[in-house]
Structure formats: structure tokens, C-alpha cells
Amino acid sequence: MELFLKILFYVSGFIIVWAMIGYPLSLKVIGKIYKNRNLRKDYSHQPTVTVMVVAHNEEKVILDKLYNILELDYPKDKIEFLISSDNSTDKTNEIVAKFIKEHQDRKLRLYEVKDRKGKTNAQNEAQKTVTSEYLVMTDANSMMDKNSVKELMAAFTSDDIAYVSGRLSIVNQGASEVSDAEASYWDSDMTIREIEGRIQTITAGNGALYACRTQDYYDFNPIQCHDSAMPPLYALQGKRAIANHDAIAYEKAGEVIEDEFGRKVRMNRIILKHILPDIRILNIFKYKWFSYFYFGHRTCRYLLWISHLILLLSNALLIHQSDLYSMTFAGQVLFYLLAIIAAITKTNNKYLVLIYYYTVTIIAQWAGVYRILTGKAKPFWEKAESTR
Template sequence: MEILYKSLFYISAFVIVWAMVGYPKSIKIIGRLYNSRKLEKDYTHQPTVTVMVVAHNEEKVILDKLNNIIEIDYPRNKIEFLITSDNSTDRTNEVVRQFIEEHPNFKIRLYEVKARKGKTNAQNEAHKLVSTDFMVLTDANSIMDKKSVKELMAAFTSEDIAYVTGRLSFINQKTSDISGAQATYWDSDVAIREIEGRVQTITAGNGAIYACRTKDYIDFNPIQSHDIAMPRFYALEGRRAICNHDALVYEKAGEVIEDEFSRKVRMNRTILKHILPELRIFNVFQYKWFSYFYFGHRTCRYLLWISHLVLLISNVFLLNDSWFYIVAFVGQLLFYSLAIIKIFSKTNNKYVTMIYYYCATVIAQWVGVYNIVSGKAKPFWEKAESTR
């Protein structure tokens, strides 16, 4: 049994360390090897575009979003706007209709989804109405930079590029320790994605702003999120999903842990399928760097919930083996204790906050797994009020 416990201990430790330290460090090294490879752009590429905004009960922000998108710097005769209301029951539809009436010189349409089935389903339905060459998809609470659409289109320099995502920037990272922790995590992840896209293809996109050819759009299962599903789908087709971080969009990060925790639970509603969606994904001879990227950036991270538990339990059975396992066990208890200290104290220590944020992320994975197993996982959710 000792061999089993040691195997579980070291496998779990590897998953955790590789996900959070090893892979990020390795990707920086890989980035240096491909330092000469730059993102190509063609600003003369200005095809017809539909900017699709999905909204559910967004009366607080929808008017700001509408005023934002009509200010986008793109040829007026080549851009349309499609507001997809996911069975909104507040004043969202009313605000959109009034805005359309007051701005007859813009091509703006409202599509009303009759049954609420979530963002992906709303996009699937509305996609049938799109006749432009490209689609830019964005959230109701995301404010797009004026040059964002030009930047996204400029990155489609070849047919093998099927998906381009922009960069989400948080405008309130100094408002609270939670929004600061989220911004810190996000900035590090953005750096990883930039390298992945430059080398070959990214493993995940950004729901706040991304684009694809209309003909390449796929009707995914509504429980899925485009952030993960689309880049992986294109990668397995031998095509590329990349970043253009000059295509900017701005949002508020969750300012309280309840909002941020709910967001992470929502993100993990299909976590079990994402660990190993298809065995062929690790065929390095066919998918090359993507196999490596997916294992480090996705598989290992999606295994954190079980890895931490297995590491702790296996460590208990190894305490009498050597001082190393005693130190490892005490280290784990200290790590979790710091997260608990954050709960019951008002400390703003950034290291304690990051540990607390990390532990909340792991617990959110557990809740996501529970929801899947219990059948409670759903394709829609309640929005985080502190992000509006």
C-alpha cells in the first residue's frame, strides 16, 4: 500500500505544481524560442461584420453597451449590430427597441430568445440571422475599444486562423482585494495565451470579445462555453485560434468573493468533460504544441480539485515514513490555514489574498463537479452584480 500512497502523493503533487508553476515557467521558455514569431496584421482586411451582444436582464448596462458599439471605428456600410436577448424579463428589450428607433442610421436588430437556455444557445439561435462574413461576439457589460473590431479583423491573415480573441482589461482592480486578485491571475493567464497563440494556437478564449467567420460558427451544446469549446474545436481541425491583445475590451472584475466564486462555479459546469475531452488531443505527432499546451494549461488545472484532496489524504498515510512527508503535511495545513485566516480577518496582505483566492477557485471546481454529478449544472446563471 505504501507504493500506492507514494504514487498518489507524487502524481497529485506533480499536477498541482505543473499547473501553477511548471507550465507557466515552461511556456515562457518556449516563448523565447519563438521570439522572432510575431502576430501578423492586415489592416486592409475589412470584411462585413456583425457585432453580436447577448443579454439577459441587463437593463442596468445595455444602454451603455449600445452607445459603446455604435462608436466603434469601422466602415459604417460594413458593420451591423445584433442584440440577442435571452428571454429578458426586465426593461432590456424596451431599451433596445427605443435605441433602435432613435438611431435609424445604424443597422441594429433585436432578436428575442423565447426560452431561456443560456448564452451559447442564444448565440446559436441568433447566428442563423447573420449574413455578414464575420461575427464579433461580446458581452453586455463589456465596453469595447473603438479600434477593437479593426484589430480583430486585421488578425485574420490566413484561412487557417479560425478564431481571434481580444484582451479583457479590468477597470476596477484596485477597488478591492478580490478584484485585485482576479486581475493579477488574469494578467498572468493572458501572458500565457499570447505565447500559445504566437507559437501555434490558444487553449481558451475570452467571452468578452472574440471573432470568427460566420461560416465557421458551430452550434455547440448550450451547456458549453465558447471560451473553451471553440478554440479546442478549431485546434482539433488543424486550424488556429489566436490572440490579438490590441483588440481591447473593458469590464469590472468581481469585487466580492461571492460574485467571483459564483463566476468560477459557472465556468466549471462542464469541468469533467474538459479534463480529457478526446483522447486524440494528446497525439503530439498530429497536434504538436497544442497537445502540450492543453495538458499543462487545461488538463492539470481541471484536476486541481481532486489533486489537492488526494495529496492531503495520501500524505496522512505517509507521515511515519520520513520527515519529508511531515513537512509536506504541515505545509499543506499552513497553506489552507492562511486562506481561513483571510475569511475571519480583514487582512489585505496580497499573498494571503492570493492563497484565499486560489482556494476559492479549487472549491468552486468541487462545486462544479457536484453540480454535474447531481444534475444541477445548467447553461445559464445569475449575473454578478458587482461586475455591472
């Protein structure tokens, strides 16, 4: 029994440490080894493109988004814009329709989804009306840099590249401790994705801005998200998903913990499937670096919820074994106490905020698992108001 507990303790501890420290550090080392493998670009590659914006009750930001996409620096005869409204019940459709009427010199279309089934379904339905060679996906509250489409297209330099993700830049980083923590997370994750893409393929994209060939588009189940499901799909097909971080989308992070918690719960609505979406991923001889990337960047992170629980429980049962186990148990208890203190005191201490933010992330994973097991997971959600 003690041997079993020790195995549980060390395996769960390894998963946590590898996900948060070991894998990012290993990527930096690997990135230096492959430092001569750089992202290639071809700015003469300017195919026909449809920029698709999915919106549900976005009357607060949709007009700004419409003006934003019209400012994109791309040949006007090769770009069109498609707004897929996911059963909006506010003034979103009215605003878009009026804008289209006022800008008849531009290729603008509104697709109205009749039954609300979430972002992925809205993309699936609207995509069937697309005739351009490429699709660029973006959110209603994400403002695109004027060169973003040009940058995305320039990265499609070979037939095996099926997907290009842009960079999300948080514009309200100093607004609150929560947005600061989220911005720090994205900065770290963008560094990892850049290295993964240079070496072989990224394991997940960025929902604020990404592109794919129209012929490579896949109708995923509405409960799934393209940004997390597309890159693994293409990798298993022998194709590549890469990151071009010169293609930028600007967005506000949640400024209150309730908004960020809700967003992370939604992100984890199929966390159990994401742990290992396909057994073939384990075939390192065939998929090479992708197997390593997915295990470190995705599988270990998606196991944090259960790993922390197992680590705490197994540690509690091993305290009598040695001072080492007493110290690690005390460290875990202290960590969670600091998170509680941060929550109660609303402190501005950046270290306590990071501990609190991380703990909330783990709780959000548990909430996602609960929703899955109780059948409450859904493909749509209410937006976080502090991000608008």
C-alpha cells in the same frame, strides 16, 4: 500500498506544481525560443462583420453598451449590430428597441430568445440570422475599445486562422482584494495565451471579446461556452485560434468573493468534460504544441480539485515514512489555515488574499463537479451584481 500512496502523492503534487508554476515558466522559455514568430496583421482586411451582444436582464448596462458599440472605428457599411436578448424580463428589450428606433441610420437588430437557455443558446439562435462574413461576440457588460473590431479582423491573415480572441482589461483592479486577485490572474493568463497563439494555437478564448468566421461557427450544446469550446474544436480541425491583445474589452471583476465564487462555479459547470474533451488531443505527433498547451494550461488546471484532495490524503497516510512527508503535510495544513484566517479576518494582506482566492477557486471546482454529478449544472445563471 506505500508505493501506491507515493505514486498518488507525487503525481498529484506534479499536477498542482506544473499547472501553477511549471507550465507558465516553460511557456516563457518556449516563447523566447520562438521570439521571432510574431503576430501578423493586415489592416486592409475589413470584411463584413456582425457584432453580437448577448444580454439577459441587463437594463443597468445595456444602454452604455449600445452607445459603446456605435463608437467602434469600422466602416459603417460593413458592420451591423445584433442584440440577442436571452428571454429578458426587465427593461432590456424596451431599451434596445427604443435605441434602434432612435438610430435608424445604423444597422441595429434585436433578436428575442423566447425560452431562456443561456448565453450559448442565445448565440446559436441569433447566429442563424447573420449574413455577414464574420462574427464578433461580446458581453453586455464589456466595453469595447473603439479599435477592437478593426484589430480582430486584422489578425485573420490566413485561411487556417478560425478564431481570434481579444484581451480582457479589468477596470476596477484597485477596488478590492478580490478584484485585484482576479486582475492578476487575467494578466498572467493573457501572457500565456499570447505565447500559445504565436507558436500555434490558444487553448481557450475570452468570452468578453472574440471573433470567428460565420461559416466556421458551430452550434455547441447550450451547457458549453464558446470561449472554452471553440479553440479546441478548431485545433482538432487543423485550424488555429489566436490572441490579438490589441483588441481590448474593458470589464469590472467581481469585488466581493461571493460574486467571484459564483462565477467560477458557473465556469466549472462542465469541468469533467474539459479535462480531456477529445482523446485525439493526446496525439502530440499530429497536433504538436497544442497537445502540450492543452495538458499544461487546461487538463492540469481542471484536475486541481481532485489533485489537492489526493495530495492531502496520501500525504497524511505517509507522514510516518520520513520528515519530508511530515513537512509537506504541515505545509498543506498551514496553507489551508491561512486561507481560513484570511476569510475570517477579511485581511488586506495581498499574500493571504492570494492564498484565500486560490482556495476559493479550488472549492468552486468542487462545487462545479458536485453540480455535474447531481444533475444541477445549468447553462444559464444570474449575473454578478458587483460586475455591473
